[in-house]
Amino acid sequence: MTQVSHPLAGKAALVTGGSRGIGAAIVRRLARDGANVAFSYVRLARAGRGHGPRGRGPRSAGGRY
Secondary structure: OOOOOOOOOOOEEEEOOOOOHHHHHHHHHHHHOOOEEEEOOOOHHHHOOOOOOOOOOOOOOOOOO
């Protein structure tokens, strides 16, 4: 059984522009590494793209977002 490392467990991050592009990739990576992530965006309509129930948005890997 492989043990998963969460190097950012217990850390918090705020990503501005986290709803798409590079910002969204950063949000996913931080969450995957165990950080508690909050992200902001400009338009509410854009925020739902890729982060809704059917999207491929960030998933928790021990952290919260």
